[in-house]
Amino acid sequence: MKGNEVIAEAAIRCGCDGYFGYPITPQSEVMETLMLRKPWEETGMVVLQAESEVAAINMVYGAATCGKKVMTSSSSPGVSLKQEGITYLAGAELPCLVVDVVRGGPGLGTIQPAQSDYFQATKGGGHGDYHLIVLAPASVQEMNDFVDLGFELAFKYRNPAMILSDGVIGQMMEKVELSPFKPRWTDEEIEKISGSWALRGKKNREHHIVTSLELDPYGQEKFNRKLQAKYREIEAKEVRYEEIACEDADYLLIAYGSSARICQKTVDLAREQGIKVGIFRPITLYPFPMEALAKWAGRVKGMLSVEMSAGQMVYDVRLAVNGKVKVEHYGRLGGVIHAPEEVLEGFKSAFGL
Amino acid sequence: MSNIQDITKPEHLVYRKTPLLTDNVMHYCPGCTHGVIHKLVGEVIEELDIQDKTIGVSPVGCSVLAYNYLDIDWAQAAHGRAPAVATGISRLHPEKYVFTYQGDGDLASIGCAEIMHACSRGENIVVIFINNAIYGMTGGQMAPTTLLGQVTATTPYGRDPKLNGFPMKITELLAQLDGTCYVTRQSADTPGAVRKAKNAIKKAFQNTRLQKGTSFIEIVGTCNSGWKMTPVDSNTWMRENMFPKYPLGDIKDI
Numbered sequence: 114m115k116g117n118e119v120i121a122e123a124a125i126r127c128g129c130d131g132y133f134g135y136p137i138t139p140q141s142e143v144m145e146t147l148m149l150r151k152p153w154e155e156t157g158m159v160v161l162q163a164e165s166e167v168a169a170i171n172m173v174y175g176a177a178t179c180g181k182k183v184m185t186s187s188s189s190p191g192v193s194l195k196q197e198g199i200t201y202l203a204g205a206e207l208p209c210l211v212v213d214v215v216r217g218g219p220g221l222g223t224i225q226p227a228q229s230d231y232f233q234a235t236k237g238g239g240h241g242d243y244h245l246i247v248l249a250p251a252s253v254q255e256m257n258d259f260v261d262l263g264f265e266l267a268f269k270y271r272n273p274a275m276i277l278s279d280g281v282i283g284q285m286m287e288k289v290e291l292s293p294f295k296p297r298w299t300d301e302e303i304e305k306i307s308g309s310w311a312l313r314g315k316k317n318r319e320h321h322i323v324t325s326l327e328l329d330p331y332g333q334e335k336f337n338r339k340l341q342a343k344y345r346e347i348e349a350k351e352v353r354y355e356e357i358a359c360e361d362a363d364y365l366l367i368a369y370g371s372s373a374r375i376c377q378k379t380v381d382l383a384r385e386q387g388i389k390v391g392i393f394r395p396i397t398l399y400p401f402p403m404e405a406l407a408k409w410a411g412r413v414k415g416m417l418s419v420e421m422s423a424g425q426m427v428y429d430v431r432l433a434v435n436g437k438v439k440v441e442h443y444g445r446l447g448g449v450i451h452a453p454e455e456v457l458e459g460f461k462s463a464f465g466l
Numbered sequence: 467m468s469n470i471q472d473i474t475k476p477e478h479l480v481y482r483k484t485p486l487l488t489d490n491v492m493h494y495c496p497g498c499t500h501g502v503i504h505k506l507v508g509e510v511i512e513e514l515d516i517q518d519k520t521i522g523v524s525p526v527g528c529s530v531l532a533y534n535y536l537d538i539d540w541a542q543a544a545h546g547r548a549p550a551v552a553t554g555i556s557r558l559h560p561e562k563y564v565f566t567y568q569g570d571g572d573l574a575s576i577g578c579a580e581i582m583h584a585c586s587r588g589e590n591i592v593v594i595f596i597n598n599a600i601y602g603m604t605g606g607q608m609a610p611t612t613l614l615g616q617v618t619a620t621t622p623y624g625r626d627p628k629l630n631g632f633p634m635k636i637t638e639l640l641a642q643l644d645g646t647c648y649v650t651r652q653s654a655d656t657p658g659a660v661r662k663a664k665n666a667i668k669k670a671f672q673n674t675r676l677q678k679g680t681s682f683i684e685i686v687g688t689c690n691s692g693w694k695m696t697p698v699d700s701n702t703w704m705r706e707n708m709f710p711k712y713p714l715g716d717i718k719d720i
């Protein structure tokens with residue numbers, strides 16, 4: 114199945130209550146698949162094509178206030194439009210899932226795959242001090258797995274979660290083991306999980322207000338401190354990463370998503386030439402695996418951040434190792450996918466090999 | 467029967483505040499119509515006995531804090547996005563009464579796309595649109611509904627169509643859309659007008675019960691602070707200038 118189709122199927126299977134979207138290449142198959150599947154007949158899941166990405170994310174905001182599992186998907190220019198809604202979701206502490214199938218920018222850019230929205234995804238993206246929980250799938254299988262995981266984390270922390278994919282993973286066809294069907298939450302389950310804040314109609318309790326407004330700056334500072342405490346907890350508990358061929362490595366390629374797949378071939382090519390290279394793959398881009406990466410700082414001679422961008426994650430890699438090891442960047446730009454051989458050449462040239 | 471115990475007997479009660487209105491002190495300026503309209507919404511929710519089934523969506527603008535005044539569940543929406551937020555709530559809570567409460571800048575300017583498409587889809591919601599021809603919260607700037615010649619903070623020499631364009635009759639536009647079932651324009655400047663406005667609000671909520679689509683109620687109101695007039699002069703100015711441009715009455719009722 115295609116990565117995008119799997120997002121749709123995984124949403125239905127994990128008991129998602131609502132999807133709101135707007136067509137944009139290269140992720141339109143998500144909504145197309147949902148419309149074809151008619152989940153409203155099968156599970157009761159709502160699927161709605163909105164008039165814009167702005168409307169779609171605000172429909173998600175409204176739907177999320179109900180304490181239900183709701184999501185949207187888009188690609189880079191569309192995700193830029195969604196940033197207003199995303200910061201409101203973060204500010205109102207609403208759980209939801211946003212899928213970003215990244216394409217090359219800036220502006221209208223290109224419809225080809227890129228990884229140039231790392232900053233936008235991991236550093237907030239809209240206004241204010243907030244983070245999304247960002248999961249980076251490197252396979253169609255992970256497109257499936259991260260839908261459920263994204264919802265789990267979003268509800269655990271009452272925070273929007275994002276799957277940061279790209280045009281390669283979205284359009285790529287691979288074998289996938291789909292998750293078993295889970296029913297949508299019942300009213301009783303929603304009451305148990307989100308009953309303390311969700312908008313379900315005031316009865317025998319105080320009225321619930323979902324808002325991100327606090328006119329008193331001291332009150333807003335207090336709320337921001339609470340948000341920051343939540344992010345520290347996420348950073349402590351939710352870091353995910355994968356180490357490939359790292360045990361004997363002299364050098365590490367740091368790569369996520371489709372670049373991590375490309376780097377697997379690069380590692381083979383390098384090892385054929387007697388250069389011991391491994392891959393450190395962050396799976397959560399926020400929280401970034403700072404400590405796990407820092408442990409390698411004294412053990413390898415160099416790290417190369419491989420991203421289809423001008424170098425964005427490389428800043429987090431440098432923060433993680435704090436100057437203890439040389440960190441360089443390699444990446445093709447604007448929708449060009451780097452070949453394993455190109456990465457190897459970039460790697461050798463970065464470290465004078 | 468002149469002592470206080472006699473006078474306050476339940477059978478002598480002639481008026482009480484609807485319990486749907488909270489006791490929070492309203493932030494609205496003296497003379498503002500929001501308070502009256504909030505009360506009407508509260509009375510309708512009480513009379514229809516739907517407090518436990520009603521969810522309000524407040525806008526950005528003067529009525530952003532409406533959630534502090536009506537004792538129901540509320541979502542606060544981004545500027546202009548209340549109809550999209552209400553769509554999300556209503557689609558996932560089809561049995562609930564979902565309404566937005568929006569001003570003219572929120573609904574007719576920045577939220578033009580969202581209200582158009584919510585009405586076009588015929589979302590089963592109520593929209594209460596307060597048109598006072600000005601941005602109140604931000605200090606009295608020109609709104610899409612500001613009249614020609616009207617002085618605001620951003621039209622200090624009066625609204626000039628060459629410079630600022632024309633006032634927008636969005637309610638008439640929305641009446642053209644197949645998804646709206648009830649479109650009306652009301653005011654709240656006299657006891658009679660208040661009763662009519664309340665009936666319109668009640669009808670709109672009943673339409674939600676009947677799953678008829680989008681009910682849209684414009685209420686032409688005043689902003690004496692923004693207009694820089696006394697409340698009494700504001701009402702006079704509204705009747706002389708706003709009503710000819712924005713005539714009261716039902717525009718669509720199917």
